[in-house]
Amino acid sequence: MIYLDYSATTPVSYDVLETYIKTSKDFIGNPNSLHSLGVKSKTLMNSAIKQISDLFNVLDSELTFTSGATESNNMALVGVALANIKKGNHIITSKLEHPSIYKICEYLETLGFEISYVDNDSDGLIDFEDLKRKIRPTTILVSIVAVNSELGIRQPLKMIRQIIKKENPNTYFHSDMTQALGKIPVSFHDVDLASCSAHKIYGPKGIGLFYKNSRINLVPLIHGSSKEQSLRPGTPALPLIVSMAKAIRLSLNDIDRREAFISRLNDKIVKELETYPGILINKTKYSIPHILNISFENIKSETFIHAMEAYEIYLGTNTACASGDLSSSVLAVYKDKKRASSTIRISLSYLTTTDEINKFLSCFKIVYNRLNALVQK
Amino acid sequence: MKKVILIKYGELTTKKDNINLFIKTLKQNITQKLFNKNVDIIHDKGRMFIESSTEDYTEIISLLQEVFGIHEIILAFKLATVDLEEIKTHVLELINDKNFATFKVVTKRSNKNINLTSVEISSLIGAYILKNKSSCQVDVHNPELTLNLEIRNNESYVYFTKVAGLGGYPVGTLGKGILMLSGGIDSPVAGYMAIKRGVKIEAIYFESPPHTSIEAKNKVIALAKILAKYNNDIKLHVINFTEIQEAIYKNIPHNYLITIMRRMMYRISAIIAHNNNAKILVNGESIGQVASQTLTSMKAINEVIKIPVIRPVACFDKLEIIDVAKKIGTYETSILPYEDCCTIFVPEHPVINPESHLCSEYEKLIPYEDMIYKAIKNHEVIKITNTVENNFEDLL
Numbered sequence: 001m002i003y004l005d006y007s008a009t010t011p012v013s014y015d016v017l018e019t020y021i022k023t024s025k026d027f028i029g030n031p032n033s034l035h036s037l038g039v040k041s042k043t044l045m046n047s048a049i050k051q052i053s054d055l056f057n058v059l060d061s062e063l064t065f066t067s068g069a070t071e072s073n074n075m076a077l078v079g080v081a082l083a084n085i086k087k088g089n090h091i092i093t094s095k096l097e098h099p100s101i102y103k104i105c106e107y108l109e110t111l112g113f114e115i116s117y118v119d120n121d122s123d124g125l126i127d128f129e130d131l132k133r134k135i136r137p138t139t140i141l142v143s144i145v146a147v148n149s150e151l152g153i154r155q156p157l158k159m160i161r162q163i164i165k166k167e168n169p170n171t172y173f174h175s176d177m178t179q180a181l182g183k184i185p186v187s188f189h190d191v192d193l194a195s196c197s198a199h200k201i202y203g204p205k206g207i208g209l210f211y212k213n214s215r216i217n218l219v220p221l222i223h224g225s226s227k228e229q230s231l232r233p234g235t236p237a238l239p240l241i242v243s244m245a246k247a248i249r250l251s252l253n254d255i256d257r258r259e260a261f262i263s264r265l266n267d268k269i270v271k272e273l274e275t276y277p278g279i280l281i282n283k284t285k286y287s288i289p290h291i292l293n294i295s296f297e298n299i300k301s302e303t304f305i306h307a308m309e310a311y312e313i314y315l316g317t318n319t320a321c322a323s324g325d326l327s328s329s330v331l332a333v334y335k336d337k338k339r340a341s342s343t344i345r346i347s348l349s350y351l352t353t354t355d356e357i358n359k360f361l362s363c364f365k366i367v368y369n370r371l372n373a374l375v376q377k
Numbered sequence: 378m379k380k381v382i383l384i385k386y387g388e389l390t391t392k393k394d395n396i397n398l399f400i401k402t403l404k405q406n407i408t409q410k411l412f413n414k415n416v417d418i419i420h421d422k423g424r425m426f427i428e429s430s431t432e433d434y435t436e437i438i439s440l441l442q443e444v445f446g447i448h449e450i451i452l453a454f455k456l457a458t459v460d461l462e463e464i465k466t467h468v469l470e471l472i473n474d475k476n477f478a479t480f481k482v483v484t485k486r487s488n489k490n491i492n493l494t495s496v497e498i499s500s501l502i503g504a505y506i507l508k509n510k511s512s513c514q515v516d517v518h519n520p521e522l523t524l525n526l527e528i529r530n531n532e533s534y535v536y537f538t539k540v541a542g543l544g545g546y547p548v549g550t551l552g553k554g555i556l557m558l559s560g561g562i563d564s565p566v567a568g569y570m571a572i573k574r575g576v577k578i579e580a581i582y583f584e585s586p587p588h589t590s591i592e593a594k595n596k597v598i599a600l601a602k603i604l605a606k607y608n609n610d611i612k613l614h615v616i617n618f619t620e621i622q623e624a625i626y627k628n629i630p631h632n633y634l635i636t637i638m639r640r641m642m643y644r645i646s647a648i649i650a651h652n653n654n655a656k657i658l659v660n661g662e663s664i665g666q667v668a669s670q671t672l673t674s675m676k677a678i679n680e681v682i683k684i685p686v687i688r689p690v691a692c693f694d695k696l697e698i699i700d701v702a703k704k705i706g707t708y709e710t711s712i713l714p715y716e717d718c719c720t721i722f723v724p725e726h727p728v729i730n731p732e733s734h735l736c737s738e739y740e741k742l743i744p745y746e747d748m749i750y751k752a753i754k755n756h757e758v759i760k761i762t763n764t765v766e767n768n769f770e771d772l773l
Contacts, residue, residue, distance in 0.1 A: 019772045039591050047769050296577055 002356045005316040006200075007149060007179060007347035013202040016247045020204055023239040031236050048245035055248060056188045058113060059214055064231045065241050068208035069178040070100040071221075072195030073143075075210050075231065076174040077104045078191070079218030081113055081139045087170065090140030092116045092220055094155075094289070095332035096148040098176055102328075118144075124153035124333045128163055135167040142173050146180035146194075150329035150345060151282055152291030154180070157190040172216060181186050181291050182251030182258065192216055195247040203247030207240040258350040263289040264370070265348050265357050272361050278372060280339055282330050292346045293331065298375040299368070301342045307371060311363040316345040378454050378467060380433055380439070382427035383527075383534055385449040387544045395550075396422065403446040403547035409609050410440050423487070428455075438540060443606050445573055446550075447542030453527075453534040460570055461490055461498065464533055465505045468524065472510065478504065479516035488529045502526060546575030548608055553655040554687065555646050556580045556604075558613070560597045560715070562688055563661030565604060565707035566698050570689035571659045572607045579653055580611055581605070581646050583618040588722075601761045603707050604710055614649050615757040618642075621748045622722060623755060628742040631724040635669045636724070636731040639678045645749055647657035647682040649756075658686045668727040677731040 003011070012020075023044070029037030031045045046060070050269050053060045066072045081091065091108065093101055095117050105115045116134045119127040126144060135142070148285040154358040161173050174193040175256075180186045182201035188194050196284050198204055210231070212218060224233040266289035273279050274293060296304065301317050308315055317327075330338035384407075386400065404420055407427070411418075414437055434452055441450050458468050472480075475673045482499040493501070502524070503515055523601035527534040556568040558580040568578050598613065605611040620639075625637050646658050659747060662670045669678065679686055686711045690698050 022772060034590065036591050039595070043595070044769055048773060094497050117401065241767075242772055249773065 001312045001314070002360055003314050004352070004356075004360065005314050006349040006352075007152075007343065007345065008317055009199045009205065010202045010349065011198070011351075012199075012243075013250060015250065016243050019246045020239045020243045023242045027238055030236060036045055038098055045238055045241055050241045051245045052248055053271065055252060056211070058188050058211060062212055062214050063149050064210040064212065065244070066210050066232060067206055068199070069176060069195045069197035070208075072197075072208045072210040073098070073100050073174075074104055075218065075221055076193040076195060076212075077101070077108065077141065078119040078142060078221060079231075080172055080174070081108050081111070082219035083217050084172075088136070088140045089113045090116065090136055090139045092118055092131070092134050092139060092142045092354065094118050094144050095120060096124060096151075096153060096329050097143070098149055098178065099328075101143060101145070101176065114169050120141075120332060122333065124148065124151060124286055124329075126155055126160060128159075131160070132167055135164065135171060137168060139168055139171045142171055144173075144175055146175045146177040146186060147183065147288055147291075148329050149179045150291070150327055150343070151284065151293050151333060152157055152179070152286050152287040152289075153284060153329075153333070154184065158187075158242050161190055169223040173223075175230070181248070182255070184288055185255060191257055198247050201247050201251040204240055204243050207208050207237060209244065222370070236240065254350075259289065261350060262352070263352065264346045265289070265352055266292055268354075268357055269346060269361065273364075276368065277366075282334065282339070284333065290348050292348070293310040293327075293330065293343055294346070295339045296342045296344075297338075299342065299371045300365075301344045304344060304367065304371060307367045308363060310340050311359075311367075313360055313363055316347060317343065378456060378470075379428065380434065381439060381453055381455045382429075382534065383453045384425040384427065384441070384447055384542070385451070386423070386425070387446050387448040387542065388546065389491045396409065399446065399547055399550050400425075402550045403444070406444055406446070406547050406609060410444055411437060415442075424456075442519070442540065442542065444547075444606060445543050445545035446547035448544060450540045450542050451525075451536050452538070452540075453536035456533045456535065457531075458526055459491070459531065459533055461491070461493075461501065464528075464535075464716070465502060466524070468502060468526070468535060469506065469509055472506065472522070472524065475522060477513060477520075477522035478513055479520045480522040480524060481505070481520040482524045482526060483564040484526045484528070488517070488530050489527045490530075491528065495564055498526070498528070500521040509554060532533065537579075543573070543607075545573035548572055549577040551575035551577075553577045553653065554657040554659045555614075555650040555653070555655045555755060556598055557642065557646055557658065557660040558582050558600060560593055560600065560659065560711065561661065562695075562702050562708065563663055563666075563698050565600045565661075566693075566701045566705070567659055567661040567687075567689045567708075568604050569607060569701065569705050570625060571687060572604065576657070578604065578608050578611060578659065579614065579649075579655060581614040581616060581649055583616050583642055583645075585619045585622050586617070588619065588622070590715055592713075596710060596713050596715055596759060598759065599710045600707055601759075603705065603710065605761050607705075610737065610760065610762040612653075613759040613761055615759060616645055616649075616752050617755060617757075621743075621752065624743040624745070624748065625724050629739045632726055633731060633736065633739055634722055634724050635727045636677055636699045636736055639669050639674075640681045640736060640740070641745060641749065643678055643682050643686075644745075645753060647684050648749070648753055650684055652753075655704065656684065658682075658684060660686065660688060661690055661698075662688045663690050663695070663698065666695065668729050670699070671729050673729075673730040677733045677736055682731060692725040 025046055027041045029041040031042040048061050118134055119130040121127055144155055157175055164171050164173050174191040175191045176195045177186050178197045178200055181196045188211045192213045196209040198207045220231045278297040280295040305315050327340045327343045330343050419426050426627045438450055482503045484495040484498040486495050525536050554571055554576040572578055580601050584594050590683045601611045601613045621641050629637050
């Protein structure tokens with residue numbers, strides 16, 4: 001099997017799974033219980049939180065565990081919107097977001113919020129001038145994805161933050177960092193709120209992280225806690241939390257060396273696929289090497305993916321969460337409907353081997369020639 | 378030219394006969410603090426020098442800021458020469474990338490083979506800088522840059538800035554004391570202040586399971602760990618106080634509960650002190666703060682033991698104590714809300730002016746000597762080091 005859909009999800013690392021099993025077996029107490037088993041669980045939980053807060057140099061209390069990045073995105077957008085309803089009703093986001101952001105925005109529109117979509121240039125970079133123009137006194141939040149999930153385009157968050165704060169110091173800045181964490185260095189200090197997920201970094205599914213600067217007040221999505229002012233009440237999912245702490249630590253190891261290795265694999269694929277007449281490489285100078293997107297001129301991406309499956313090679317269409325539609329990111333960058341209508345995403349990992357890429361390329365050639373011949377007839 | 382750390386001693390220099398003990402202890406304490414930093418430490422009567430092969434001193438300096446007995450920590454450039462001409466060239470090299478409009482040179486010279494006074498050397502170096510660095514002038518009162526030059530027998534040091542140390546005496550030079558550590562705000566501050574004066578602290582904590590929780594104990598351990606930063610490491614004596622406390626509660630008039638309880642704690646602490654060769658007790662009592670801390674109460678409680686009790690925060694206001702607690706990092710832990718020995722069994726109206734003879738009478742109602750003997754015999758000792766350990770290394 002050759003798995004090349006790491007941006008959809010990653011296989012859980014063996015070490016992380018060990019942690020999950022051990023924690024489930026050895027720490028049975030509810031961290032909120034008073035007895036020693038509860039205290040033992042709570043101590044472990046606090047150590048896990050501390051490990052993450054140390055890695056990102058933030059406060060323990062600024063971190064909340066969620067069910068995943070989609071929930072974190074909800075927490076950020078809906079939470080900020082409802083808490084700041086008196087300050088304004090305007091929210092800005094980009095055209096390169098994860099589908100969950102758009103769905104949340106649609107929901108917020110039904111509540112009377114107004115959403116603006118900031119433009120990007122032909123390389124996918126946020127148009128700073130347009131952003132400046134769009135920020136109003138009533139803008140309560142800007143949400144910009146750190147790394148786009150389809151084209152891997154990376155945004156300069158620090159610079160965007162400076163622009164936002166200069167135009168309106170009361171506007172908060174959220175970033176969905178799901179595709180950035182573990183691939184490139186990220187800093188929570190570049191933003192006010194951030195969303196992350198464990199299953200993109202070889203952690204378990206079902207847990208995400210939400211960062212919120214301590215100055216910011218949110219309306220929680222879920223109510224039910226008498227304890228402090230927890231944003232996410234309920235019994236803490238200790239095995240998932242500890243696993244995520246470990247997954248984050250491991251994912252930050254060697255991040256540069258891994259990126260360099262993946263970059264070489266990416267170059268190799270691009271070099272070969274560029275020679276195909278019916279293929280367009282959707283890559284700009286801001287794309288990270290872990291994500292490679294291409295468009296077919298004549299072949300339907302779905303057909304191609306299923307044909308590759310016969311060789312046990314697994315690729316992605318746009319993002320797994322929105323398969324079947326036009327690729328909104330390709331459309332936003334290239335403004336070309338046809339180009340956006342049939343795209344596939346090859347996403348790479350430090351686990352990917354050169355052999356796998358060689359095999360992938362030779363199967364690609366066979367499948368491509370076969371399918372292309374069909375449409376030529 | 379090498380980067381080194383130069384340490385100026387605190388009050389030590391006033392200790393004429395004991396100075397060697399003080400410096401030796403300071404060196405031991407610094408060695409222990411920097412145990413994994415791979416540094417060379419040498420000393421003489423006036424200075425200590427720390428050299429790291431990596432020449433990266435950021436972390437080392439912040440660790441040294443937790444060591445008592447240091448007056449100033451200086452990041453200096455070591456010149457392997459005492460020749461003034463060579464020093465001049467090096468100095469110029471060092472100030473080359475610095476931007477300043479005014480400066481002064483301050484020289485110290487322990488090398489008496491040089492025929493110039495310190496002031497003469499300063500003006501010589503100053504003149505050389507004026508000649509070679511354009512658009513700057515001397516200002517001895519308010520200079521933007523102060524260039525310090527120390528010429529010793531075989532080498533010289535140049536430095537521009539200094540960081541204040543904690544002052545005080547090296548921990549251990551004044552012997553040992555037992556700190557009554559409750560988990561509140563005051564006692565860690567009291568401990569810190571005793572450590573500052575060179576007292577090596579061991580702590581004693583009274584637990585009353587099931588009336589007190591493990592979390593309360595963990596909190597005390599966490600506090601001890603913070604104090605261990607300044608104390609090198611810390612021994613925590615945990616006394617199971619349940620039997621004594623319940624006996625007091627059952628048999629003694631409730632307005633005297635606290636007084637008698639404190640008397641028992643004092644007795645136990647004094648024995649622990651004796652057994653561990655500690656010369657004093659230290660606690661966080663502050664005059665008038667609670668019923669057991671009125672002067673009459675203090676007298677009635679204190680009279681059951683003979684060793685001195687030092688109360689470093691006795692005359693501090695609560696807010697003053699909180700300021701120190703925040704500075705040393707114990708405050709956040711101290712305010713965690715867990716029951717401790719002193720907050721359970723609190724009578725509604727504790728006696729404010731307890732009478733000693735009544736205390737003695739009431740105590741006859743319980744066989745406290747046997748209970749104390751048992752509690753001390755079975756007490757738990759936890760050795761707490763300041764090294765950052767990860768208890769869940771296999772999981773995280």
